[in-house]
Amino acid sequence: MRLPDSLVNRASVRKYAPEPILEEDVEQMLAAAQQAPTDASAQLYTLLRVKDPELRAQLAELAGGQRHVVEAAEFFVPLADVYRLERLLAHRGEELGDFPRTALHFALVDATLAGAQLAVAAEAMGYGICWIGGLLNRVDEVARLLDLPPGVLPVSGLTVGVPAERPEPRPRLPRPTVVHTDRYRRYTDEELEDAYRAMAPITRSGDWLKVLKRYFAKGGTQEARDAVYGLAKALAGFADDLSKDAARTLYLKDTDAASLGEAITWLLKHGWRGVLFGEGPFGESEVWIEQETEAHRGEGKTPGEALARAVEAAYPSDA
Numbered sequence: 020m021r022l023p024d025s026l027v028n029r030a031s032v033r034k035y036a037p038e039p040i041l042e043e044d045v046e047q048m049l050a051a052a053q054q055a056p057t058d059a060s061a062q063l064y065t066l067l068r069v070k071d072p073e074l075r076a077q078l079a080e081l082a083g084g085q086r087h088v089v090e091a092a093e094f095f096v097p098l099a100d101v102y103r104l105e106r107l108l109a110h111r112g113e114e115l116g117d118f119p120r121t122a123l124h125f126a127l128v129d130a131t132l133a134g135a136q137l138a139v140a141a142e143a144m145g146y147g148i149c150w151i152g153g154l155l156n157r158v159d160e161v162a163r164l165l166d167l168p169p170g171v172l173p174v175s176g177l178t179v180g181v182p183a184e185r186p187e188p189r190p191r192l193p194r195p196t197v198v199h200t201d202r203y204r205r206y207t208d209e210e211l212e213d214a215y216r217a218m219a220p221i222t223r224s225g226d227w228l229k230v231l232k233r234y235f236a237k238g239g240t241q242e243a244r245d246a247v248y249g250l251a252k253a254l255a256g257f258a259d260d261l262s263k264d265a266a267r268t269l270y271l272k273d274t275d276a277a278s279l280g281e282a283i284t285w286l287l288k289h290g291w292r293g294v295l296f297g298e299g300p301f302g303e304s305e306v307w308i309e310q311e312t313e314a315h316r317g318e319g320k321t322p323g324e325a326l327a328r329a330v331e332a333a334y335p336s337d338a
């Protein structure tokens with residue numbers, strides 16, 4: 020049996036003809052996307068279809084000035100989404116459990132599977148697609164522009180359109196490097212060299228390291244995205260040790276803290292010589308932040324909430 024060419028010889032498309040996609044084709048792609056597997060049938064995703072040209076242009080800019088975001092007939096933003104689940108439960112009188120880490124994990128998986136299914140369906144119909152991770156440059160700004168509620172985070176963007184180019188399929192790592200049997204196999208130097216050789220055609224210079232370095236080495240673009248992503252994640256309510264309200268309070272005080280640890284680090288850097296955590300008589304968390312001439316106390320259900328209140332007390336809005 021042979022797989023369709025759209026699966027075997029696919030390549031991302033970045034040049035699109037100025038032609039719309041038939042609505043019935045979009046309909047089919049969306050139906051395919053909705054048929055993607057989803058953990059416990061929860062469907063923890065939303066596919067946001069961006070039609071407004073002005074909004075598209077803003078997203079293209081945030082993604083680093085990627086023209087194809089504007090030029091493609093369609094642009095989707097698959098969103099990891101726990102907000103709808105929370106609403107569904109609340110609608111019938113139930114409260115969403117406290118599992119921010121796994122919630123984010125399964126929502127990202129669901130959104131990625133639905134987006135991938137949409138992409139595969141589009142390619143099977145002869146359209147071109149390209150994922151747009153560039154949105155993560157400023158995921159906080161993307162969340163604001165798209166009016167995302169708490170519990171919702173963009174996975175990436177996805178362009179779909181009538182291709183105006185037929186790019187050659189790009190190389191991949193040798194199969195044994197990415198497919199292991201039974202147990203994870205460690206890599207020999209020789210295998211790593213083979214990997215670089217296999218991927219060499221990906222750049223004009225013939226050196227894959229240049230690409231890896233630009234994105235993933237010290238000082239690369241991913242490092243720059245990480246703090247922004249951490250903040251967006253915390254504000255969406257997916258931080259390990261900060262509620263979304265505590266994250267919001269700390270954000271409004273310009274602390275840039277996406278975790279309790281980062282909030283403590285920020286305070287110690289800003290002249291507070293001590294941050295003292297304790298437990299109140301009713302099991303509540305409390306914290307004192309202190310410097311030479313002043314001290315402020317915060318109280319809350321968790322250390323994160325207590326700390327956010329102490330920061331609010333130390334930096335009142337009308338000061």
Ligand SMILES: Cc1cc2nc3c(=O)[nH]c(=O)nc-3n(C[C@H](O)[C@H](O)[C@H](O)COP(=O)(O)O)c2cc1C
Pocket residue numbers: 029030031032033082085149150151152153154175188189
């Ligand atoms: C999560 C993700 C984010 C991506 N972000 C971008 C992007 O912002 N801009 C772009 O032109 N291509 C982007 N791509 C496309 C990759 O560059 C492309 O898939 C990779 O180079 C392999 O090439 P191929 O898809 O043609 O096989 C992204 C792909 C993925 C999966």
